[in-house]
Amino acid sequence: MTEEAKENQQVAPVLSVAPGPHITAARSMRRVMIDVLIALVPAAATGVYVFGWRAGMQMGVCVVSCMFFEALFQFLRKRPHTVGDLSAAVTGIILGLSIPWTAPWYVGFIGSAAAILIAKMLFGGLGSNIFNPAMTGRAFVQACFASEMTTYLLPGKIGPPRAVEIITQATPLAAGKFEHVAYNLQDLAFGCVNGSVGETGAIACAVGGLYLILRRSASWRIPLGMLVAAAIVAGINQTLTDTVLTVGHHLLAGGLVFGAFFIATDPATSPISNRGKWIFGIGTGALVMLIRLFANVPEGVMYAVLVMNMTVPLIDRWTVPKPLGGPVKKKT
Amino acid sequence: MTVADTIKIPGKRSFARGIHPSDKKSLCAGSPVEILPTPKSVLIPLSQHIGAPCAAIVKPRTEIAIGDVVGDSEAFVSAPVHASVGGTTSAATVTTLPNGQHVGAIPITVAEEQPLASQGLWDDIYGGNWPTDSIESLDPKQITQAVRTGGIVGMGGATFPTHVKFARNPDKPIDTLIINGCECEPYLTSDHRLMLEAPEPIIAGALLSARAAGAERIIVAIEDNKPDAIEKMQSAATGTGIDIVGVHTLYPMGGEKQLIVAVMAREVPTGGLPLDVGVVVVNVATAAAVARAVLRNKPLTHRIISVTGEGVATPKNILAPVGTSYADIIEHCGGLTDSADRVISGGPMMGFALGDLDVPVTKGTSGIVVLTEAQTRKSAETACVRCGRCVSACPLGLVPTRIALAARNKDWEMAKRYYITACVECGCCAYVCPAEIPLVQLIRAGKAGLPRD
Ligand code: SF4
Numbered sequence: 001m002t003e004e005a006k007e008n009q010q011v012a013p014v015l016s017v018a019p020g021p022h023i024t025a026a027r028s029m030r031r032v033m034i035d036v037l038i039a040l041v042p043a044a045a046t047g048v049y050v051f052g053w054r055a056g057m058q059m060g061v062c063v064v065s066c067m068f069f070e071a072l073f074q075f076l077r078k079r080p081h082t083v084g085d086l087s088a089a090v091t092g093i094i095l096g097l098s099i100p101w102t103a104p105w106y107v108g109f110i111g112s113a114a115a116i117l118i119a120k121m122l123f124g125g126l127g128s129n130i131f132n133p134a135m136t137g138r139a140f141v142q143a144c145f146a147s148e149m150t151t152y153l154l155p156g157k158i159g160p161p162r163a164v165e166i167i168t169q170a171t172p173l174a175a176g177k178f179e180h181v182a183y184n185l186q187d188l189a190f191g192c193v194n195g196s197v198g199e200t201g202a203i204a205c206a207v208g209g210l211y212l213i214l215r216r217s218a219s220w221r222i223p224l225g226m227l228v229a230a231a232i233v234a235g236i237n238q239t240l241t242d243t244v245l246t247v248g249h250h251l252l253a254g255g256l257v258f259g260a261f262f263i264a265t266d267p268a269t270s271p272i273s274n275r276g277k278w279i280f281g282i283g284t285g286a287l288v289m290l291i292r293l294f295a296n297v298p299e300g301v302m303y304a305v306l307v308m309n310m311t312v313p314l315i316d317r318w319t320v321p322k323p324l325g326g327p328v329k330k331k332t
Numbered sequence: 333m334t335v336a337d338t339i340k341i342p343g344k345r346s347f348a349r350g351i352h353p354s355d356k357k358s359l360c361a362g363s364p365v366e367i368l369p370t371p372k373s374v375l376i377p378l379s380q381h382i383g384a385p386c387a388a389i390v391k392p393r394t395e396i397a398i399g400d401v402v403g404d405s406e407a408f409v410s411a412p413v414h415a416s417v418g419g420t421t422s423a424a425t426v427t428t429l430p431n432g433q434h435v436g437a438i439p440i441t442v443a444e445e446q447p448l449a450s451q452g453l454w455d456d457i458y459g460g461n462w463p464t465d466s467i468e469s470l471d472p473k474q475i476t477q478a479v480r481t482g483g484i485v486g487m488g489g490a491t492f493p494t495h496v497k498f499a500r501n502p503d504k505p506i507d508t509l510i511i512n513g514c515e516c517e518p519y520l521t522s523d524h525r526l527m528l529e530a531p532e533p534i535i536a537g538a539l540l541s542a543r544a545a546g547a548e549r550i551i552v553a554i555e556d557n558k559p560d561a562i563e564k565m566q567s568a569a570t571g572t573g574i575d576i577v578g579v580h581t582l583y584p585m586g587g588e589k590q591l592i593v594a595v596m597a598r599e600v601p602t603g604g605l606p607l608d609v610g611v612v613v614v615n616v617a618t619a620a621a622v623a624r625a626v627l628r629n630k631p632l633t634h635r636i637i638s639v640t641g642e643g644v645a646t647p648k649n650i651l652a653p654v655g656t657s658y659a660d661i662i663e664h665c666g667g668l669t670d671s672a673d674r675v676i677s678g679g680p681m682m683g684f685a686l687g688d689l690d691v692p693v694t695k696g697t698s699g700i701v702v703l704t705e706a707q708t709r710k711s712a713e714t715a716c717v718r719c720g721r722c723v724s725a726c727p728l729g730l731v732p733t734r735i736a737l738a739a740r741n742k743d744w745e746m747a748k749r750y751y752i753t754a755c756v757e758c759g760c761c762a763y764v765c766p767a768e769i770p771l772v773q774l775i776r777a778g779k780a781g782l783p784r785d
């Protein structure tokens with residue numbers, strides 16, 4: 001090397017050394033979460049349209065509280081802050097969308113505490129949690145505030161501002177199950193019915209869900225497996241019994257579509273292999289229907305997801321994909 | 333639809349999963365190969381291949397001519413190294429290759445007079461006629477021996493001694509030779525330029541390799557982002573029976589396992605070799621070196637290196653002697669820019685970062701890629717969110733996140749359950765991971781730590 005070259009090298013910038021690959025796809029965790037937030041917009045907008053400002057209030061309370069509790073936990077435990085990855089905001093919106101529009105504000109606040117502190121942070125934070133945080137939060141407030149979580153009417157029997165009122169006491173699934181009244185499928189699809197904030201508009205949920213799938217931010221196998229399994233069980237039920245709820249009712253009413261796209265697909269709490277995703281999706285769909293048909297509650301998405309969450313480690317263990325070239329041969 | 337797309341091959345010209353990084357080839361795909369002025373000194377590493385290192389067979393302070401043997405080994409899986417310039421040797425030293433290997437090396441001070449330089453050098457290595465009519469009469473063993481004597485190793489980066497691939501095994505006959513012109517690593521264009529500027533020696537080398545290994549069919553696979561190379565190779569192959577096939581541009585198409593799936597629809601068994609499925613894969617630059625070793629009796633002493641990336645002043649393709657320091661080559665390309673941050677030996681996916689530029693290039697150095705700070709900056713590693721992106725990217729069908737977790741926890745039972753040894757370290761998983769987990773690094777460490785049984 002010439003003298004000149006040596007000199008050049010001394011003024012040259014210090015080189016960084018790191019293992020490869022030296023380039024990465026510019027896609028951060030935050031970007032993934034922003035995708036989910038974008039995908040939730042149609043469902044959230046439908047909620048606000050049908051239920052008015054209270055819907056916005058539920059989401060707002062949950063988002064702010066979820067982020068607050070995450071920051072609080074990390075501050076107290078002196079852990080690095082991760083609020084910026086927006087995963088808490090996603091949990092907040094999903095929780096806000098899955099509680100009744102009529103619930104008082106502190107329901108969302110307490111639900112958020114359970115979601116973030118119990119389901120997420122105590123298990124080690126994003127990715128280490130076993131249970132879906134939003135569903136854990138919802139289960140918690142369901143247990144604490146049983147009547148607030150099942151009323152769906154404001155004091156004085158006031159229904160939602162823009163929902164069709166066939167029977168005001170209940171959600172479509174409850175109406176079908178306990179009073180044998182079936183809603184019009186079109187109203188169910190567009191979301192003009194009573195229920196939790198985000199789960200009423202099947203089309204809005206599906207549109208957002210398809211966006212997620214096209215952006216590859218969610219697996220298509222879980223929603224497809226879940227919806228098909230639910231449809232099959234509902235179909236069998238429809239042929240064998242004289243229920244008023246058809247396959248269409250079961251697919252469009254309640255939280256099935258919302259759950260299929262936004263809750264069951266939560267990557268942290270669903271299996272990682274493709275085969276595992278099919279098993280998980282089909283299992284969740286079937287379980288939702290079994291709860292709807294045989295348990296003493298009208299809706300089953302939340303319990304189905306939480307139960308299936310527990311099976312994920314097992315599913316993962318059973319569905320390790322075979323590598324290209326087959327499994328390693330045992331040395332004999 | 334070109335002819336290259338209509339040739340019948342068993343494979344689908346693609347493989348499952350993989351990634352599409354921006355290829356950045358335009359930085360220097362259009363630059364004809366420049367011949368590096370002979371450097372003042374070179375340092376010849378005694379191990380430039382996978383296998384047993386060579387022992388030095390030259391004494392210090394001896395005159396040595398280009399092509400003389402510098403080091404050799406008795407071992408079967410090894411390849412001799414040769415002087416890439418004429419000059420005087422000094423006492424053996426030790427150098428650290430970019431992959432972290434410490435190897436012995438022989439410094440050579442270059443003589444004033446070089447018999448081969450500039451155009452003469454090019455003509456000697458890649459120019460002139462490459463007669464292919466007498467190849468049928470050559471004895472396969474003789475070809476394989478000449479390949480070993482010439483010190484030929486895989487020039488795509490793996491540096492596996494080529495004569496070992498040609499050694500015939502009666503239990504595992506070879507039916508197909510695949511000449512690998514994929515060059516799937518982003519940035520690199522050395523094979524591309526070679527196919528454009530010297531297709532004849534590649535074709536001759538392909539015929540010789542097939543004769544040596546006993547393959548009946550020869551398929552040259554080129555990624556379809558290089559239509560000009562496909563065309564050039566096609567006209568050079570006319571009348572030889574060699575098929576030129578375009579394959580999809582998908583990283584890591586150039587990996588042997590992926591290429592054999594794409595071309596032959598055969599799966600190399602995990603832990604096995606291409607010969608287990610009757611295939612030998614030889615890189616295009618290696619094929620040209622085989623032709624030179626057999627037809628001209630000249631060893632592997634020079635190679636084309638792409639010097640490219642946003643951090644180098646003038647990206648070029650350079651024909652350089654083995655043993656030239658990275659610093660000399662980069663200087664010839666105008667030096668590093670102010671924003672240069674990382675110098676990589678090889679491509680940005682599987683290459684190694686250099687801390688010191690005063691190390692020699694070897695037979696396997698396909699490129700020098702210099703990236704800028706903006707490109708290499710990574711955000712802090714966060715926890716795996718099990719998003720599954722690594723799973724949908726891994727061309728081997730593995731679950732990288734679980735293997736990396738097992739490796740991190742030294743849970744060898746779990747690492748094996750997830751087939752850690754099947755990983756080819758292609759980097760697809762780490763490329764896509766939004767949590768910036770150094771998956772390949774963890775898996776590599778895991779493989780190193782895996783207890784032997
Ligand atoms: S890509 Fe990264 S974050 Fe996603 S599952 Fe793989 S290791 Fe985890």
Ligand code: SF4
Nearest residue numbers: 726755756758759761
């Ligand atoms: S580096 Fe290994 S685990 Fe990662 S994508 Fe490549 S083969 Fe799969």
